Amino acid sequence: MGRHDPGAGQYCPISRTLDVVGERWSLLILRDLLTGTTRFNDLSRGLPGLSRTLLTKRLRHLERHGVVERSGTRYVLTPSGRALEPVVFGLAQWGADWMFGDPQPEELDAQLLVWWMHTRVDTSVLAGDRHVLHLRFDDDARRFWILVEHGTPSVCMTDPGFPVDVTISSDVASLYAVWLGRLPLTAALRSGRVHLDGSTAVTRRLDEVLQLSPVAPFVAAMRATPA
Template sequence: MAEYGDYCPVNMATEVVADRWTPLIIRELLLGSTRFNEIARALPGISRTLLVQRLRHLERRGVVETWPSPNGRGREYRLTDAGRDLESVIDAMSRWAIEWLFEDLKPDTVPPTTLMWWMHQRVEPRRFPPHRTVVEFRFRDAGETIWLMLDRGTASVCVQHPGFEPDVVASATTATFSEVFSGVRSWRQSVLAGDIEVHGMPQLTRSLPTWFLWSPWAKVSKERAQRALAAEGAARGTLG
């Protein structure tokens, strides 16, 4: 990896975090991933070899450190103080992209398994039902079904039937689920519009949206979507 000198602080920072995939790895660590496979699962397209290289680079630069896993199998990756201090950098990058690249966002291109992995990272265990609950997500366009099992304050993603009948079934396109997760539209709006179909016990179907925190940038995306919609309406009014 090229080193370009220490004449500029921006240059010094780019040598640490500006390579492709590196900010995304930091994002996953900030969201709570600690195991290699967890990070890899959230980053479709990265090779395991490249992920190893990037993690070693971050470790050498004092951004990441490794610890023995509490269960005694393997090791965990954790951010150092310097790594956690990058949260504001990742947040600023995301906000900038939402503000200036909003029209280029393509929610339908995220793989369903990746989207479900992100969703399971962003849950609110205090709002979970008191009993084990299985939610079946059907991705109409992709022809995939993925289950999320909520039990004892934890959420698990199952790409194969978990062995328990679903308590709630939610069906939509990948783009719709992705737009809800990102904050572009709400779960309630999508259900009322018929874009999401939900079946199950009424108390579960009503409370389901409260089990998720959605994207860390959902509020920003919602505000940007509202401005885009208002601008589009104003343009139509001018043309009319």
């Protein structure tokens, strides 16, 4: 078991748990590890407000307490780390139920959204070795491409130079709303908040290709609950 640092000075399992995982960045690192991110650079890109120095510190802290371990160039959860899944997603459930209202402007980061989206591409739905999804935002001058080659998706911020299968146009807030389960894709398309242009074979199956955030079911369930 991991070494205990008696930060709060209370002999209580809740207190000891908080000593290990009670800090904001530690919980967000666990969120990303639980949803499949394993490499340091990928963890860093998914946590843009966290410096690489502090990320290293937090990972070492989690390693020291037996929650995370190194496996070559990857960080993987130990059995004790994996056992935190209901705790982390319990926070998602509580947040969706009680704290998840309209976004603040500083929370809408187009680059982070595209990064998250590319981690949820279901490449098994796509036939062929290469596909390109182009994302255009009405309120962000940057352009993004999700390139899928041989089943591996990556994010490009310059045109990769291959034919585009589908272009997704939206404002940042609307695509966040779809991604997080606040706005069904069908409703976003009907209202014009999201537009698709491209191959019918891909656009018709976009909801299968681009799976939603792992927390979307909690948000969608809250949306469906009568007031």
